[in-house]
Amino acid sequence: MVDSVAHPVADHEGPTDEGRRDFLYLATGAVGGAGVVAIAWPLIDQLNPAADALALASIEYDLTKVALGQEVTIAWRKQPVFIRHRTQAEIDAAVRDDHAPMKDPATDASRVKPGHAQWLIVSASCTHLGCVPTFKGGEYNGWLCPCHGSMYDTSARIRKGPAPKNLYLVPYEFLSPTKVKIG
Numbered sequence: 671m672v673d674s675v676a677h678p679v680a681d682h683e684g685p686t687d688e689g690r691r692d693f694l695y696l697a698t699g700a701v702g703g704a705g706v707v708a709i710a711w712p713l714i715d716q717l718n719p720a721a722d723a724l725a726l727a728s729i730e731y732d733l734t735k736v737a738l739g740q741e742v743t744i745a746w747r748k749q750p751v752f753i754r755h756r757t758q759a760e761i762d763a764a765v766r767d768d769h770a771p772m773k774d775p776a777t778d779a780s781r782v783k784p785g786h787a788q789w790l791i792v793s794a795s796c797t798h799l800g801c802v803p804t805f806k807g808g809e810y811n812g813w814l815c816p817c818h819g820s821m822y823d824t825s826a827r828i829r830k831g832p833a834p835k836n837l838y839l840v841p842y843e844f845l846s847p848t849k850v851k852i853g
């Protein structure tokens with residue numbers, strides 16, 4: 671079952687209440703349609719403890735599902751995670767900016783696994799207030815957060831806007847050239 675969704679967008683402004691995150695998951699599920707995992711986001715808190723514990727477990731993902739230049743959003747520990755299959759142009763742009771002024775400096779190489787620069791796997795929660803950014807927005811050809819305009823580059827490093835940190839890395843390892851285990 672495909673557990674991916676296409677760039678969920680929160681089209682509300684200025685989230686201020688505690689329900690915002692739940693709303694995002696609901697919106698993501700609605701936009702994403704087919705994703706089992708996406709549907710699980712709004713439901714998981716209603717399930718029994720065993721099911722909830724399952725959401726904390728490591729998950730494996732088949733990377734052959736993600737075409738070059740595309741990304742999927744999956745759920746891990748009830749949080750959205752981007753798995754982006756970067757083009758060479760995206761990698762080159764990120765490396766070129768390694769030493770540009772940044773709020774949260776990091777080289778591109780430090781954000782990917784050695785030998786797997788085409789795969790960027792990061793939290794999909796904006797580090798400002800947690801909205802889910804969309805790709806191909808903003809001035810850096812990376813992600814743009816629709817809530818308050820934070821812009822991330824193709825390494826998901828914060829480049830402009832109110833977000834204080836890069837999109838967080840999540841722990842993962844390659845089980846094979848085409849399969850990762852997250853968590």
Ligand code: FES
Nearest residue numbers: 796798799815818
């Ligand atoms: S949540 Fe405010 S810029 Fe992303």
